[in-house]
Amino acid sequence: MAVRPNENFLITQLDWLANFVRANSLWPMPFATACCGIELMATASSRYDLARFGSEAIRFSPRQCDLMIVAGRVVMKMVPVMQRIWLQMPEPKWCISMGACASSGGVFDTYAVVQGIDRFIPVDVYVPGCPPRPEQLIRAVLDIQEKVKRQGTLLGREFEERKAPERPRPLALELAPSEKIVAPGSVRTATQEWDVN
Amino acid sequence: MDHRSTLSVLRSQLGEQAFVTSEFRDNFRIEVPAERVLDALLALKDQAGFDMLAELTAVDYLHYPNARDRYGVVYCLLNTTTGERVFVKTFVNDPDPCLPSVFPLWKGADWLEREVYDMFGIVFEGHPDLRRILLPEGFRSYPLRKDYPLRGRLERHNFPVIPRAES
Amino acid sequence: MPLQEVESFVGEETADKDFLYTLNFGPQHPATHTTLRLILTLDGETVIRAVPDIGYLHSGFEKLGEDLDFNQYVTIVDRMNYISPIANEIAWHHVVEKLLGIEITPRCRYIRTIMAEIARISDHLLNVGTAALDLGAFTAFLYAFYQREKCYDIYETAAGQRFHPSYTRVGGLMADVTDDWIRKVRDFVVGFPKAHSDISKLLNKNRIFMDRTQGIGVLSREDAINLSVTGPLARASGVVRDLRKDEPYLAYSELDFQVVCAKEGDCYARYMVRMGEMLESLKIIQQAIENLPSGPVNVDIEGKAVIPDKSATYRSIEGLIQHFELIMTNRQWKVPVEEVYGANETANGELGFYIVADGTGRAYRARTRPPSFIHFAIFPYLIEGHLISDVPAILGSLNIIAAELDR
Known part of the structure; x- marks a missing residue:
């Protein structure tokens, strides 16, 4: 008489396998804006060689990636772009906030710089430093791997049909049109203005 | 650096009284009233050989000691043959600070003037495309004016939030 | 446009x-x-x-410059052109010292010269590497990055930070260099020509690279002057101007080097000018490191311009007072109520600062003349009529650094 494993047992095992595979083949999407982007390039090139940890497949298209590395400060004009890219990435996905500027604004406590990207998108791992050394970024990638192996995607939303629109939600406050800050400019540009309604 | 030939050109074009000169370290400065600035720059370009506009910037003198005017605009001209530099300076005031554009003289003035407009709100008349360049279109303040706070007026955090459950 | x-x-x-x-x-x-x-x-x-x-990285550098004092702002200018940070620091303190009327010591001049030239090499390396990367040549990028790591090592040995050293101070440097640093610079001078020739062999006569850069994005001499272009871009178009020769600063008047120029003004000429400049920079480093003067690295403490070192601060009353005076925001330096513009020839072109001082230790206005900003403005003129595949080639040859572009 064969032992029929119950439903729970089977799913746990598949999860373990899926998480193992996901963790060791993270594809980073470099959202490199400033100085940290150069350190990101240094991490991927000869001396530090991110390929040793299975994350060398850097793709610039958000559709192919599952790890967004925000490297550098994010300013007013860039926030909607960052949110759009984050929403375009398929589930499951993770985010590394690389450097002091992305994590907290760093030395740039000015009118234009967002004081931490975690105010606007979810972040999994923060890397301190200005900019962090490549070793620190590699450590962060390892931390993400550990996190993926341990908890996977808790909600399993990658199996659901996608409902969220691939663009940021309208502003929380209702503002007059003149007060809205619309990022990719509106003067005869390639993209349309956000559809606020 | 000898500036006598430049000065003689300016004297013959603008007259003796139209400008004031001063010198600090190696910077040779010519102060011109705002309505004569285009004449002065034209003379310097066409007759004194200043073929490059190396720098164009503005200063807000709101809290400056002993300042009489609100905004100063500085043109740094360079003669690429002799290496001579002069700084032409002029002043404008509120309520609507306005200067003629030097884009017809030097094409390099295009973005420099747009930046001054973006940061100080000084309008350059005759500029072909005077829009904001660094800040978003919807931004309404001029951040490098001295009455604008360093940390802004909360524009930097007026964006929607995407929580984990909705991404 | x-x-x-x-x-x-x-x-x-x-x-x-x-x-x-x-x-x-x-x-x-x-x-x-x-x-x-x-x-x-x-x-x-x-x-x-x-x-x-543009403006996707505008972070208010110039507004911050009005809030921080002359020594503090060096950490911010570091982050301006982030592929050759130390050149920005040297330019900033060059102008501050011009404003305050400080004459730095010979040893400091030489160390700053060496650092500025290493920064120029690392900047050109990244530019050449990524420009080739965009055109499909990956190997040159890896060679270039390996040499850049050596440049980082040199910064790290001197200042403790590999990327943003924040090494200069008003009237001197954060600390004197060590023998280890001199040895590393000498090793770099010996080892670099091999890497340079490797990159040259990969790209100089590479059919694909030549086809995609020769005759692309031609900038004539008249346009270069009219559009305020400086640096390697202008020199590739036949404008023979180099601030190191025309308005000598630091130790450049005592060293022997040549200004590399070209006539064509296309992307290939810009690449060749950059490759040539790296060798000239190496020549400067070699001369400077062999003739490095001894003596103090900071100006005399009587001038009340430099922060005294730790032992003087802790063990002598004069040192303590001077440290205190320079740190207190209402004392600091004796600053004239004046305005001054000064410029350095950095890897990208003329990096100038226009400082308006109101008598306090911080700038009333700290304007930067950013070469990237001015160079990106010419892009619409260069690309007109070219194919869309030439966009990366021209962008790569202009060397646009966003943090300097937007500030």
Whole structure:
């Protein structure tokens, strides 16, 4: 008489396998804006060689990636772009906030710089430093791997049909049109203005 | 650096009284009233050989000691043959600070003037495309004016939030 | 580039409006390396018009410069041109010292010269490497990055930080260099020509690289002057101007080097000028490291310009008082109520600062003349009539650094 494993047992095992595979083949999407982007390039090139940890497949298209590395400060004009890219990435996905500027604004406590990207998108791992050394970024990638192996995607939303629109939600406050800050400019540009309604 | 030939050109074009000169370290400065600035720059370009506009910037003198005017605009001209530099300076005031554009003289003035407009709100008349360049279109303040706070007026955090459950 | 309606821009005989379409390039695109955006109007594959849209990294540097004092702001200028940070520091303190009337010591001049030239090499290396990367040559990028790591090591040995050293101070340096640093610079001087020739062999006569850069993005001499272009871009177009020769600063008047120029003004000429400049820089480093003067690295403590070192601060009353005076925001330096402009020849061109001082230890206005900003403004003139595949080639040859572009 064969032992029929119950439903729970089977799913746990598949999860373990899926998480193992996901963790060791993270594809980073470099959202490199400033100085940290150069350190990101240094991490991927000869001396530090991110390929040793299975994350060398850097793709610039958000559709192919599952790890967004925000490297550098994010300013007013860039926030909607960052949110759009984050929403375009398929589930499951993770985010590394690389450097002091992305994590907290760093030395740039000015009118234009967002004081931490975690105010606007979810972040999994923060890397301190200005900019962090490549070793620190590699450590962060390892931390993400550990996190993926341990908890996977808790909600399993990658199996659901996608409902969220691939663009940021309208502003929380209702503002007059003149007060809205619309990022990719509106003067005869390639993209349309956000559809606020 | 000898500036006598430049000065003689300016004297013959603008007259003796139209400008004031001063010198600090190696910077040779010519102060011109705002309505004569285009004449002065034209003379310097066409007759004194200043073929490059190396720098164009503005200063807000709101809290400056002993300042009489609100905004100063500085043109740094360079003669690429002799290496001579002069700084032409002029002043404008509120309520609507306005200067003629030097884009017809030097094409390099295009973005420099747009930046001054973006940061100080000084309008350059005759500029072909005077829009904001660094800040978003919807931004309404001029951040490098001295009455604008360093940390802004909360524009930097007026964006929607995407929580984990909705991404 | 003036923004006009498409109807008025296109001649009647060239194309119907329906054939034109608009392509958005950036702000997040691998070929830009930074955050900038282009709106290209295309007729088939030909770019009819390009409208750059910048400001995606505008972080208020100049406003911060009005809030921080002359020593503190060095950490911010570091982050301006982030592929050769130390050149910005040297330029900033060059202008501050010009304002305060401080004459730095010979040893400091030589160390700063060496650092500025290493910064120039690392900047050109990254530019050459990524420009080749965009055109499909990956190996040169890896060679270049390996040499850049050596430059980082040199910064790290001197200042403790590999990327943003924040090494200069008003009237001197953060600390004197060690023998270990001198040894590393000597090793670099010995080892670099091999890497340089490797990159040259990969690219100089590479058929694909030549085809994609020769005759592309030609900038004439008159346009270069009229558009305020400086640095390697201007020299590649035949403008023989180099601030190191024309307005000598630091130790350049005592060293023997040549200004590399070209006549063609295309992307290939810019690449060749950069490659040539690296060897000239190496020559400067070699001479400077062999003739490095001994003596103090900071100006005399009587001048009340430099922060005294720790032992003087802790063990002598004069040192303690001077440290205190320089740190207190209402004391600090004796600053004239004046305005001054000064410029250095950095890897990208003329990096100038215009400081308006109001008698306090912080600048009333700290304006930067950013070469990247001025160089990106010429992009619409260069790309007109080229194919869309030439966009990365021209962008790569201009060496646009977003943090310097937007500040």
